[in-house]
Amino acid sequence: MNHLKVKETKCEYRKNPLGLDVPNPRISWTIDADRRGTLQQAYRLQVFLSKDDLENTFWDTGKIDSEQSIHIEYNGPKLTSRTRYYYRVKIWDHFGQESDWSELAWWETALFHWSEWKADWITPNPNEIDPLAEQAFLLRKQFELNKRIKSARIYATSAGLYELSLNGERVGDELLTPGWTSYDHRLQYQTYDVTDQLLQGANALGIALADGWYKGDLTWLEKRHLYGDRRAALLQLHIRYEDGTEEMIGTDSTWKSSTGPILMSEIYHGEVYDARLEKNGWDSSHYDDTDWKGVVTYTLPMDHLIAQENWPARVTEKIKPVSRIVTPAGDTVLDMGQNMVGRIRLKVTAPKGTRISLHHAEVLDKEGNIYFGNLRKAKQTVEYITKGEGEEEYAPYFTFQGFRYVKVEGYPNQEKDLPLENFFGEVIHSDMEPTGEFECSNQMVNQLQQNIVWGQRGNFVDVPTDCPQRDERLGWTGDAQVFIRTALFNYQGGPFFTKWLRDLKADQRSNGSVPFVVPNALKDYVSSMWGDETYTSSAWGDAATVCPWTLYLCYGDKRLLSEQYESMKAWVEFIRSQGENEFLWDAGFHFGDWLALDAEEDSYFGATPVHLVATAYYALSARILRDAAAVLEKEEDFAVYSKLVDGIIANFNKTFISADNHMIAKTQTANTLPLMFDLVEGDVRKQIAHDLNELIVKNDYHLTTGFVGTPYLCIALSENGYHDTAVKLLLQETYPSWLYSIKKGATTIWEHWDGIKEDGSFWSDDMNSFNHYAYGAIGDWMYRFIAGLDMDEAKPAYKHIRIHPRINGGEMTFVRAKHNSMYGQIVSAWSLSDENITIEVNVPANTKATIILPFAQLKSVKESGVLLPDVEGVSNVNQIEEGVSLEAGSGTYRFVYQNELILNSKK
Template identity: 65%
Template sequence: MTLLNVVALTCEYRKNPLGIDIKRPRISWKIESDRRGTMQKAYQLQVTANDRDFTTTTWDTGVIQSDESIHIEYGGPELKPRTRYFYRVKIWDNFDRVSEWSETAWWETGLLTSDEWKAEWITPDPDGIDPLSEPAFLLRKEFTLKTGMTSARIYGTGVGLYELYLNGERVGDELLAPGWTSYHKRLQYQTYDVTEQLQNGSNAIGVMLADGWYKGNLVREDNRNIYGDRRAAFFQLHVTYSDGTEEVIVTDNTWKASTGPILFSEIYHGETYDARLEKEGWTLPNFNDQGWIGTIVQVMPITQMVSQENVPTRVTEVLKPIDTFVTPAGDTILDMGQNMVGRIRLKVKAPVGTRIVLKHAEVIDKDGNIYFGNLKFAKQTVEYITKGEGIEIYAPHFTFQGFRYVKVQGYPGQENGLPLENFIGEVIHSDMERTGEFECSDPLVNRLQQNIVWGQRGNFLDVPTDCPQRSERLGWTADAQVFIPTALFNYNGGPFFTKWLRDLKADQLPDGNVPFVIPNVEGGKGSAAWGDAATIIPWTIYQTYGDKRVLAEQFDSMKAWVEYIRRQGKNEYLWNTGFHFGDWLALDAKENSFVGATARDFIATVFYAHSTRILRDAAEVLGKSGEVKEYSFLLDKIIEQFNLEFVSPSGRLVSPTQTAHVIALMFDMVDGKAKERTAYELNQLLIQNDYHLNTGFVGTPYISLALTKGGYHETAVKLLMKDDFPSWLYQVKKGATTVWEHWDSIKQDGSFWSDQMNSFNHYAYGSIGNWMYRVVAGIDMDTAVPAYKKIKIQPNFAGISFTQAKAAFESMYGRILSSWNLTNETVEIEVEIPVNTTAEILLPKANLADVLEGNKPLVSGDIHSYLEIKEGVRLTVGSGFYHFRYRNESGLRPSFTEDTPIIDFLDYMEAVAVLEKFAPGITKPPAIFSTKARSLKELAELQEVNLTVDKVKAIIGELKTLALEAVLVE
């Protein structure tokens, strides 16, 4: 029996989304097959409204001859509001097989149009409750339902943050709703299915409201009420009965209001909760609310309501503390074992009025005391006051903290040690689907990968923040754009970034400038590499997911940003005016400066070209031929002017920094001899710095890719494997469990970088993950065919000291796997390619006659497209699982470890490569070089001696020096 199934149906990236207001939603699916090389040849998609059995259909595509299986746009009649649509898919493949219908999936529309709203914005009567007071508001209403109820939905939102209750229970598990948007221009509403929470007869609904991002303290200590100074709620409940009638309960001035146990709750500062003030039963019917005050209808500055676009923020994992200890200063500390973002849930039994205080921090200082200095004015403090009635359990509601360590004060009996079982850490972030994994045989690199993922989890909390602990936590554009390639490997970020880009577009200034942070609460304007988020992020989403709609939505924004740059200064082909952050936090910065040494107009012009190229390519995808022609010309002129301005006639860059060379290579600003020289000089800069980088936010994300692209992959490997300062693994060896903001956030002597700006959870430098996935493990794509429809598998283990690496990525089409294992004798590579895609695979340094696939010679198997080339064996395959094995030729051996006697050619070959690259015209190398090289080779071949690491390093160091001295380099 053959296997051909349609699985994993999604609508707008999500499984069974509830309450969407997209009028032409898109359907995607994946395919399972037991045959290699399976491709979809045709599909049929059926949609029906409120009819799971498909006895009638709203839309039936019929049989469509196409291999498209992602983002198939609904093309039926106009969708109705508040309606559930079921859909199913069947496909035909290239082996003349037809699948069964898939399992039925669904989406449900929200309100779709503004005239569907019947609710009013309400807030407590200011004569009874000061609207500027800190305690969270409680709003409630009782109502009666008749029998025969069949379904019920709540649609609604609030400003700032809300929690919704029905008949004594929380509605949904979302946190920090409605999320953070550019509130005046776009406010999200949520939809909840509450059918099971309602009952015949008396019911009660309750809403809790706190300040949140809307009116809480943001950016500066005295900065409040950025969007408004009134909290308010806006909800309506639709109840449908079996007789077809409907009842609607809305927020209006019949609701009642009070305050309760939350005395204070702020994003930066934490929460104070007095359990003695709880209104027990306030969300149940028949509660005595005689002492509650009335509500008023409030006019709010909201212009557009949109259904939830991003995935909700939730508790995604629970961590138990690993230790408790007392510091030299006498503080009692909980250690969660991981720098996390979220909250502590505590359990306690204590006398009434006991005050328990939790203060959150990321690190312990070199003296062993908890360190709060980097929090700036954020308090990160949670206080709980007991009611003294048995066991009490509490977690804060409207705040989050970034922390590993918690200072605990006032917990009963803590002088005898904290009971660890009474504390748990709840990890909170946008509940994105995990799509990527990377692991290897090196534990430090594995820890780095974990740190990258934890950094993303901590900072992808409804918006891509820069840090989650201090008084900032803003959607900095540069951080987001440099990290997005790594981010989309680790997690499905389609909904997350689609929502954030819509806020970027909404907050873009009339002249096309893009603010530093989105949502824009800083008031700042744009900078090169910051504002370029407007082009880089939608293009990366398109490449990763094949999402043309995001390009179409953002195209005007992308164009406006490029045209804004074009208008700057006297020369429209250079960007040499205005403020720029430059290579932020680079180690080559002058004393007491945050800005690296790379010329800012150099960086600005490179990113001008990069955004113009993206705009040109986006126009081509969208069929905008006029813009393709215009921006092709503009790009050529920018590159021409760049070379006149910043490149000498002999090919030398005027900015002699690592970052300048990195971005010139990465974004194809130089060509021919100038490109070769730029790559060579980048490599030289690293050699001269003992293979250490000194790049900042602009150079670091691309340095490894630029080295590999420029022909110096083994230098990129050395950068990764360095474990002294500055390096990625230096952080790991210093105990980091997330990625730091500074290379020396903790200095070599254990002291800290300046308190002014020192986050220990700042994901930008985690962008090395992109290179680890794409180059080390070898999962990449043909960029001309987006969404990994045409996959490239090209593992690159030259110069790598570990012996095994594996990466997997759950693409829109299915799971892609690239795994390699290296011994002195063999290379083994395992590859998995999803159905409805093809892949080009490179087996490095393989000889065609040597290669086994599935224990059979490749040449006699079922793979018929292969070619032996200089780099190895290149083959083209369809879907399926493949296991390759071949002899390990010289150059692929794993590097030796310290103190291990070993005969190894890696460094010998590297020295020869140095000579060949820098002295190609020398027909007879210096005699001493030839003698040394020959001696090393003969020793290795004859195995007359064991070469230790130190001996090999000494010989190779001398060889390299001699090779470089043999040539006069400008």
């Protein structure tokens, strides 16, 4: 009997999510089937209120004839707050097989409406504790419970950052809560299951409260109190008893407050912790709080509150130092072996009052001394003062650092011996599910892939920051939009970008312009810095269209596309209103090809005309809007924006392309964008592709592109007949190139191609991040072109997969990519021997694939030893110019055929 199973069920991208405020959540699943070509023919979804009573369904779809297995929207009775719903799925395939029911899964609702918040915002009494004090605040509440407890949930948030404890134990493992949103419009709260932490009898709740993004020091402008000048906390504990009654305990004026051991905690500057000031047991019921101060209720909006949307930030990995270094300057330095983002956890036994300082940095200078210059005003320093009571352990609470090296000061006997086992790094980022892998026969390219992944981890700390170390760490829109396709290959980014795009929409101005950074920490300061009241730029503001569209392509998320549609439309209409010609974007401020190497000396702006870049992106956003209108069946908009796209393309050609079919700007980026964005065709396209290739060949296979050109450079080459040139660019080891930084020891992506120069000196301190993911966008090309793992965009979420590895003779002998799509794992791998080319493919159930076997001759191709015409699951086999094309249903395939590359080279 054939095996058919519903393998993995998820609700809103998550397994068993706790605390959703989505009124109609969506269910997705993958299918495990051992028969090739399996497609789902029908499904049945059931929802229950009790896991112990599956006879009484709350909602039952019945048998639905449909291939759809992702984003099935709940459409039953109205959901209620604070309720757990259980669900299961069964399917039928087109062979007539019926699966068993899936394992029971669940989602639990949070609070659907702000009016359900009955607690008060509280803050320490300002007459007793200075509200502007640097010290973290402690808030506590003691209470009695006298009945048997069935279940309990805490719903909590803060103005600032908070950490919860209950009866002396930490609640949850989330960090940096409630996360960073557009606080003027949206504030997340978190849900915690504390059933097992409550006691019958005396209990105590504790909240530690720090400045965080809400009111701490942000941006290089050293602005504080961007969203407010008071920290505050809001919490509701809901208890259900065995007898069916309920009780709610919330923040109110009966709570008490104090300061404690955290003397200072800032995102950029680090933390100072004096263990001598610890209030042991402060969050326990037996603690004597008679000398604590009072609290006051505080007025903050309740209608901004939303349940957690993003993956929470957590410690996701622990790293041991690889060595202890004594620098030429005499400093004692830990080398973590990896440029990471997070914190150091230390252990120490020392006399009371010993002050230990940790100074974090990314690199050493050419003399071997630790280098802090690129941090600018960010101190990145953690200080711990011992209490002198045996072995002590500490890691900072409300900050994170970007670092590989740690200068240690004050640790006992560190001049003689610094015990490495007493230090380890805790890697912190949004706890996204890994979904992508890439490896090949070139170890430097493998390191590049690792650098891309580490750069994403380090910069996806609740928002997609540009860098994690200096006095910036902002959600730059340009970086996010060029990297998003790479990001969504490597990690499940649905919740991460859903939350961030809602903030983009919230911070978008009424005229449609989109800020440089989201959340908009720059706010009103942009005009004074750049003299531009619109606070936007092409390629940066285009995140409004590129990001939701990419999420739709990768995940089939039509709901988010619909939700963001008016924001997308407003952005395009904003561009349209600029200047005198509605088909050109030739006005306003633009970053252009930021940090391109063809810039004039001492300039950050590349040589490609900014209005060429702007108009190219205008065409891209207009096309995306047109295509989104088609997906969402907005027929009038589709007609309007189809004409707009045609007009922009015509004006782009007229303005930026000469009569003899050359770009008027002779830069690599100028020739890349029209190819990438389909602004040219026919002979013009061929000429521009030829010119792009010539620009690279004449530059000895080196790039000169910046933030705008680099992500698309290799794609434009490979798609237009110059794949060999693209591969040579990837494998270039001398400056400027991706592998140059690896030869210099990089373990993350750099902001500048020459962040460390050949002679070991540095690019300017002003802007020299060694963890800046934008240039990691090359990953998208590596996965889609070298490994050949791609999709038919007409059928999003990899419903129809395209496998087309571009094999480059001899440069690599082995490549493998894996991606866990919404439908299951896709594999595309190839290897070369002197005799054969081997292509291995896995196509998940309920999908199909078009596979192109490069350099193959139809008569010689075998799959698992069988000639193609007789292979189960394979159809539409054809000899084409590139090799052999075929269609394949689900299953694992291994194609082997003669290596024509070797044979031809021997002739």
